[in-house]
Amino acid sequence: MADEAKAKGNAAFSSGNYTDAIKHFSDAISLSPSNHVLFSNRSAAFASLGKFSDALSDAQKTVELKPDWAKGYSRLGAAYSGLHNYSEAIAAYKKGLEIDPNNDALKSGLSDAQAAMSRESRPSSSPFGDAFSGPEMWAKLTADPSTRGFLQQPDFIKMMQDIQKNPSNLNLYLKDQRVMQALGVLLNIKMMPGNGGGPSDMEVQSEEPIREREVKRPEPKAEPVPEPAPEPMVEEEDDEVKEKKEKKRLAQKEKEAGNAAYKKKEFEEAITHYSKAMELDDEDISFLTNRAAVYLEMGKYDECIKDCDNAVERGRELRSDYKMIARALTRKGTALAKMAKTSKDYEPAIEAYQKALTEHRNPDTLKKLNEAEKAKKDLEQQEYFDPNIADQEREKGNEYFKEQKYPEAVKHYTEAIKRNPNDPKAYSNRAASYTKLGAMPEALKDAEKCIELDPSFVKGYTRKGAVQFFMKEYDKALETYQEGLKLDPNNPELLDGVRRCVGQINKASRGDLTPDELKERQAKAMHDPEIQTILTDPVMRQVLMDFQENPKAAQDHMKNPMVMHKIQKLISAGIVQVK
Template sequence: MHKNKILQYFYIFRFKLFKTSTKMSEGALKEKELGNAAYKKKDFDNAILHYSKAIELDPTNLIFHTNLAAVYFEMKKYDESIEECKKAVDVGREQRADFKLIAKAYNRMGTAHRKKGELELAKTAYEKALTEHRTPDYRQNLSEVESAIKKAAEEAYINPEIAEQEKQKGNDCFKKGEFADAVKFYSEAVKRNPRDAKIYSNRAACYTKLTAFDLALKDCDKSIELDPSFVKAYLRKGNALKVMGQTQKAMDVYEKAMEIDPNNAEAKQGYKDCAVKQYSTGGGSSDPEEVRKRAMNDPEVQAIMADPAMRMILEQMQSDPQAVSEHLKNPEIMRKIMKLKDSGLISMQYR
């Protein structure tokens, strides 16, 4: 109880000091208002004159310094703005000013440093603002400058020549079957050159070998994002999906690879392997008539079934199931057959 009483007296004492320290003289208040009016009109020279006069009349009030700092900031005189913020903090400390006002000075100081590109100094100022008074805006400012510092560090680390050296080390490890070590080198190469699609694709191959399929797919997607025409990334994504047992998704990826490079043997073989697996596992529906009706509403299915050549092929496949293997050598016929299979219209197995 005694302790609480002491704290109560302390806060009352501090409040009285604060009221005294922030009370403006009539002349200083008038100059401040004239400075505010000039500031709103962007008449910065007169704003400086009035705020400076207010400081002369009342050197104990930090608000005049923070206002003056705001003028210099708008004039892009960031050094002068920072100096006024420092003076505001010093005056505020001497006069035991409200911590919110000191926090505002630190925040403004941080923004001026940020404009100058002095990110570390900006970070320090924002941190000090938060120690005085925590607000979402101050927290956001700190978060943004921390992100900018991280990005700057990453950009400074980029070196394509070193990236190529690290990639080669990864290639050497991959050839030896040392996949975990290869991942380390490829990861360093990515940091050194995050815009090289081939590095992500190479690392994806390692992840597949290590059965880290989620990471492999993520790297394949990044590689494709960086270079949508890079066939190798599609092939490695298809291979990962095939190993994962996601046959249809793998076929879709192999098909995309064949669109980019129609003569790619690996894409054709991957697609064929998946197609054979699809047929060997069979299919069907508990309600064939319903499936058939739904499928025939698909314009693409209608076109396939209306094609005389495709009808002949389907009839041949019914009388000679072994003919499936021969027809799958043609990517376009394979695609149409798989479309019918996916729609539920056909369900065939090798015997």
């Protein structure tokens, strides 16, 4: 249930619905209050809504539950930064880097916190500098639909990082409409269409009609207008952008050629194209993940894993789409799973799949995770399988059973079952021990497993019948004993079991039960599904009514073997009494 709530929270977070994400993570926490990942996820959701006090509380709980988990300190640092407590944020990021020195998220957070602290210590050189400070800037841009898409554009990310480091650099990007749109979101103002895209094109949102605003719009305030950069530099920048766009275009062509070669199973050619695409454009990790897929098909698992690791690392730097990072982690998990030869080998594959699912809840990845966990469990069982040790453990259990040390006997029979889960004798012996301990449900389960493994093993029927007899289910016990007699008609234990069951059933038929015995048997019968079915059967209800009101009709009913069998069940259960 906790995993289901967590999955719903991850899905809501991924779609930007942070309020619902908090609700689902809270539900998961109530079911699993010691799970540090749940507190970490809720901290991120609170931070995305700007509720940094709540984010801090959850981050502190995360670190408390898992002090050696680097990501917890990343959450802690982000919460402190959101509260403008940069000294504590820096300390948190540094603590996390002591645990994971190569963690890019911690490095980036530390750099942002240090830059923010430096800005606080000196006057801002831009009237809008504060809007770009701290991690809340990214949260606001992610939450607003008009700017969310810009975060997938590396040049926009680079401009925003440049402004964060030095707010006065905002003047360099005022002609970029994306930057102006971002500024409007950060300052909670609406951008008006304009040519220059400068500060004079901003207006605070109001309910006043647009036409009226245009008429009544006041003259722009006299603010320092940044001087345009020298013309040669503008031309050089344009040339650089054009060259970059051309390289990206060529890179996409190489990727398409690689895809075509991959479909034709021309793997070496596909690798050549993807490698060329990476040389032209190192800001698209899909080239790496595609090449990793080729290596996976070729069985070059080490190369595949290396490309996946590089894709994740580079993707973190570029703030790439979380789905792309999840894809790289899934491919890494698949390569590791294919390399696995022992149960231990599956552990890094399972870890990679789990990390992928934290990035994106993909059904295919979840299926691969379940398959890897099952394969690990099956291998563990195979590695532990040893019939010789199983026999030794079963003999130890027999010795303890003879000494009436039943808990110790159960322990050794259990080990015997782990070593050889296909041995019916171990289940039979453990059923006998459970019976002696009064653990009837466990004893019944073992007896049934014994019969399932070997339907011809007579001892299984004597065990099961004995358990049912002790549970006062005499009809069921009689049926079990009779099944066993089909295999061994002269078995003394089975014959004695039949005799004892018939005696108890006839005791009810003769009305020899004490009032307490009758009351107990009736109460037990009312919880028996078979008895409930008989009592709710319209035909049987008419039969019972005839027994009271029409004896002749009742005698006719008793000629039907099926009706007779059901009546006998009710008599045995104490529901029907014969006078």
